[in-house]
Amino acid sequence: MAAQNIGFRPKPPRASAVPPVADGCVVPAATAATCAGAPFATEPVAYEGILLLGFGGPEGQDDVIPFLRNVTNGRGIPDERLEEVAHHYRHFGGVSPINDQNRTLKAALEAELAARGLDLPIYWGNRNWMPYVSDALDAAVADGNRRLLALATSAYSSYSSCRQYREDLADAVEATGLGGEVEIDKVGQFFDHPGFVAPFAEGLADALATLRADGFGDDEIEVLFSTHSIPYADADRSGPPAGDGHEGFGPGGAYVAQHVAVAEAILQQLGTAQLETGIPWQLVFQSRSGPPQVPWLEPDINDAMAELPAAGRRAVVIVPLGFVSDHMEVLWDLDTEAMETAEELGLRAIRTPTPGVHPSYVAGLVDLVEERLAGTAPEDRPRATDLGPWYDVCRPGCCENKRLGFQPALAGAGR
Structure with missing residues (x-):
């Protein structure tokens, strides 16, 4: 067994109970603007700091x-x-x-x-590696900042990309013993904010211009909008269920609906003809994990590419639509595995940038x-699709997540 990194601490345990709820409120540890549980916060709030929430990752071979x-x-x-999973990280020096x-x-x-x-000072904390969310919360309170706005580095709705960050916040409040002493709201999912959409549209336009300049016809190119696969069961339950004034989203839930809507918005920015009669495109998935008997969203990007030569495609543009930066799933699953697949199939492939620190983002x-x-x-908040703005x-x-059951979470109304 590899030695643990000096100073390593395990992540805080799961919260055993929801933080205190103020009188007349239904949202735990919330500000006055959100505690009653309305979908949108329409009162000004004098936040004192921002909690920047990340997934976290190893920073050396001993950390993996x-x-x-x-x-x-x-x-x-x-x-x-x-x-068996660690080799992705070890390929990049364990980092x-x-x-x-995120720094x-x-x-x-x-x-x-x-x-x-x-x-507004920013305090950064991760779900799975130091600094943890509890570290960020401790640092904020040590600076005298107790009314905080959380911003997760994840744009779409699903258990792992939204609900679990809300659970991380509840875990951190309990681990720090700050229940009843802090107020924490969360920025809603921002999949269709123009600042998130613009870098993808820019990257796709550049890639198409390159391929066209190199002699590829539009009917020889396919655009693959790629995102992280998740179990079908989790996808179907992403976003709010039917009821509460909402009709639900059907198969794939909000997770698939949001990605499709953003892909269409990007193509519309390139011109209406691009969406209606232009270059073929599809939503594909990557980074599947878990037991093989559990069905996950398909098609896998590599399987999708295998079908393209028979359809007359000679080039692909891979748009990493589900990712905010070039982290491991982009570097390994797209830049390594997908590019190897494209080469084996004789396809010219271009992977467009993630938002990263693009000025618009x-x-x-x-x-x-x-x-x-x-x-x-909400009607005054610019968004690029009809699905937004998403809920505060x-x-x-x-x-x-029925497999795990509901855990205590912040920034949400009811269970």
């Missing part, structure tokens, strides 16, 4: 197995099986790029906040913060 133990916490997976990317994003957000005259995230500072009405307070039953 402890990190994967954190990711799979409670599932009883032996280290021998974890090592995930995600932590440095860079934090600095970019701080500069944008300062340029707008907003005095950074500015868009600060726009989202300002919406909550000002209590901007997650709805009852949103992104349920």
Whole structure:
């Protein structure tokens, strides 16, 4: 067994109970603007700091197995099986790029906040590696900041990309013993904010221009919008269930619906003909894990590419639509495995950039913060699809994970 990194600490345990709920409120540990559980916060809030929430990743070979133990916490997976996944990280020296990317994003957000005259310190914490969310919360309170707005580095609705971050917040409040002393709201899912969509549209336009300049016809190119696969059961329960004024989303839930809507919005930005009669495109999935008997969203990007030569395609543009930065799933599953597949099939392949610290993306995230500072009405919040703006307070039953059962969570109404 590899030695653990000096100073390693396991992630905090799962919360055993929801934090206190104020009189007349239904959302635990919330500000006055959200505690009653309305879908949108339309009152100004004087937040004192931002919690930047990340997934976390190892920063050396000795960190890889402890990190994967954190990711799979409670599932009883032996280290021998974890090592089968570890080779992705070991290929890159045991270092995930995600932590440095979040440090860079934090600095970019701080500069944008300062340029707008907003005095809001940012505290960064991760789900699965140090600094943990509890570390960020401790640091904020040590600085005297107790009314906080959480911003997760994840744009779409699902258990792992939204609900679990809300559970992380509840875990952190209990681990720090700060129940009843802090107020924490969360920025809603931002999949269709123009600042998130713009970098993808720009990257796709550049890639298509390159292929056309190299002599590829539009009927020889296919655009693959790629995102992380999740179990069908989790996808179907992503977003709020039918009821509570919502009709539900059907197969694939909000997770698939949001990705399809953003893909269409990107193509519309390139011109209406691009969407209606232009280059073929499809939503594909990657990074599947878990037992083979559990069905996950398909088609896998490699399987989808295998079908393209017979359809007359000679080139693909891979748009990493589900990812905010070039972390491990992008570097390994797209830049390594998918590119190898494309080469084997004789396909020219271009992978477009993720938002990273693109100026539009950074500015868009600060726009989202300002919406909550000002209590901007939902109809006045610019969004690129008809699905948005997404909820400031997650709805009852949103992104349920029946395998794990509901855990205490913040920033949501009811269970």
